Amino acid sequence: xxxxxxxxxxxxxxxxxxxxxxxxxxxxxxxxxxxxxxxxxxxxxxxxxxxxxxxxxxxxxxxxxxxxxxxxxxxxxxxxxxxxxxxxxxxxxxxxxxxxxxxxxxxxxxxxxxxxxxxxxxxxxxxxxxxxxxxxxxxxxxxxxxxxxxxxxxxxxxxxxxxxxxxxxxxxxxxxxxxxxxxxx
Amino acid sequence: xxxxxxxxxxxxxxxxxxxxxxxxxxxxxxxxxxxxxxxxxxxxxxxxxxxxxxxxxxxxxxxxxxxxxxxxxxxxxxxxxxxxxxxxxxxxxxxxxxxxxxxxxxxxxxxxxxxxxxxxxxxxxxxxxxxxxxxxxxxxxxxxxxxxxxxxxxxxxxxxxxxxxxxxxxxxxxxxxxxxxxxxxxxx
Numbered sequence: 001x002x003x004x005x006x007x008x009x010x011x012x013x014x015x016x017x018x019x020x021x022x023x024x025x026x027x028x029x030x031x032x033x034x035x036x037x038x039x040x041x042x043x044x045x046x047x048x049x050x051x052x053x054x055x056x057x058x059x060x061x062x063x064x065x066x067x068x069x070x071x072x073x074x075x076x077x078x079x080x081x082x083x084x085x086x087x088x089x090x091x092x093x094x095x096x097x098x099x100x101x102x103x104x105x106x107x108x109x110x111x112x113x114x115x116x117x118x119x120x121x122x123x124x125x126x127x128x129x130x131x132x133x134x135x136x137x138x139x140x141x142x143x144x145x146x147x148x149x150x151x152x153x154x155x156x157x158x159x160x161x162x163x164x165x166x167x168x169x170x171x172x173x174x175x176x177x178x179x180x181x182x183x184x185x
Numbered sequence: 186x187x188x189x190x191x192x193x194x195x196x197x198x199x200x201x202x203x204x205x206x207x208x209x210x211x212x213x214x215x216x217x218x219x220x221x222x223x224x225x226x227x228x229x230x231x232x233x234x235x236x237x238x239x240x241x242x243x244x245x246x247x248x249x250x251x252x253x254x255x256x257x258x259x260x261x262x263x264x265x266x267x268x269x270x271x272x273x274x275x276x277x278x279x280x281x282x283x284x285x286x287x288x289x290x291x292x293x294x295x296x297x298x299x300x301x302x303x304x305x306x307x308x309x310x311x312x313x314x315x316x317x318x319x320x321x322x323x324x325x326x327x328x329x330x331x332x333x334x335x336x337x338x339x340x341x342x343x344x345x346x347x348x349x350x351x352x353x354x355x356x357x358x359x360x361x362x363x364x365x366x367x368x369x370x371x372x373x
Contacts, residue, residue, distance in 0.1 A: 018278040026271050027263035028254060034264060035250065050270055057274045074219045077251030081215040084250055085208065125196040134232070137239035144190060145197040145242070146249045156252045158224045172189045179189070 007070045013061075022057065025079055029056050032083035042091050056086045124178050128171065135159075139167045201242030208243055210334050211343040218248055222255075300332035 001009075001020060009017030033052045037044040059082065060066055069078045129137060138157065142148040143164075150168070154161040213234060220226050221234055238244045257263075307325030311318050 013278050015278050015280040019275050022271060022275050026266060026274065028257075030266045031257075031263045032250060032254060035253075039246065050267070053266070053270065054274060057277060061277055068214075068216050069219075072216070072219055072223070074222060074251065074255055076254040076257075077222060078215050078219055080250045080254035081218065081247050084247060085215075088208070121192060122196060125193060126200075129193075129196065129200075134235035134239040138235060138245070140193065141197055141201060141239070141245055142249065144194040145201055146245060148249065152252070152256075155256070156222065156248065171193070172187065175189045175193060179192075 003073075003075055004070065007066050007075070010060075011064055011066050011070065025076070026053075028076055029053060029079055029083045032080035033087050036084045036087040037091070040088075040091060048090065052083070052087050052090045055090070056083045059086060120182065121179070124182065125175065128175055128178060132171065136167050136171070139164055140171055143168055201240070201245065209241070211237065212241060212244055213237065215247070215251075218244065218251065222248065222251060298332070300328045304329035304332060 001017070006017050006021055006024075010021050030049065030053055033049050033056070034044075037049065056079075065082075069075055072078060129140070132140065135157070139153055139159075142153045142156065143150070148156070150161050150164045153159075153164045157164075217226075217230075217234065221231070221238075226234060238248065304325045307321045307328060311321035311325060314321065
């Protein structure tokens, strides 16, 4: 059964198709949930991950949410994003009920980052980043904020690897020059 | 990692990391992000979306996750999960039953439209009980606004307006035509 047919049959609540769908994507959804928990430095256990896991599948059934992807080829990507959203909802609920203080690490970490950079350097970097085109900002962010390789960024954005490498090198070179001008090495 | 890279990384972490857990009202839907990865967007849609993504840690992390999920098929080993959990999820759809009247789904749909129902009721009451006309009207508007910002169309509208305000107004007529095209598409 191909993906498109599987999705249509799941929308129609076909039991056999649903079982195949769950078998095919369960591990991927579980991986996405755990990845989002870890990326947010959230202290979670298997029980939390399993709760979110069930929530994701409930969400897929309700309101015919699967209709959104019946024409797309990137089903895994869409499912990972839905799982990530559900994980965020779960974390937000836990934070608001003060059950998990560990989630505060995300914000504490950001404060540390801001403190590490002096106001002068922050101003230079801000000016540099603000002066970039949107696509260039995305390239820099994916590389330095998200840790993606040049090749991965090129694949993701549909640009050549040369464009990615040149953009990153140019920004770094520009920053180096600006910092040197201010006498910062 | 060089010193320069480290400085930029810290800056991005501070500026983008703050909202990496928050989906704001102007964040696009998952479908639009997938269209971006599949390079299906028009030039104008692309410009609008990139304007948003370049400053949104949440959307960047969603895009990155979607890309990893797509590229890992048959690659990385995925985590094992308990067999009974899989069976429980499979049990959400019962064999031979009318699963279209899914009780949890119905309940949630009702909850989602609660604000719309409240808005209509308050609006109606404002005309019935003249003494509290303004109070009911205000309550109706608040509930209506709350319901509207929850919908995907509202998110898209806010994103487009945000981008329109950010960019030059020289080509207003052209933009308004594209806005009409955008909202005539079912998925957006």
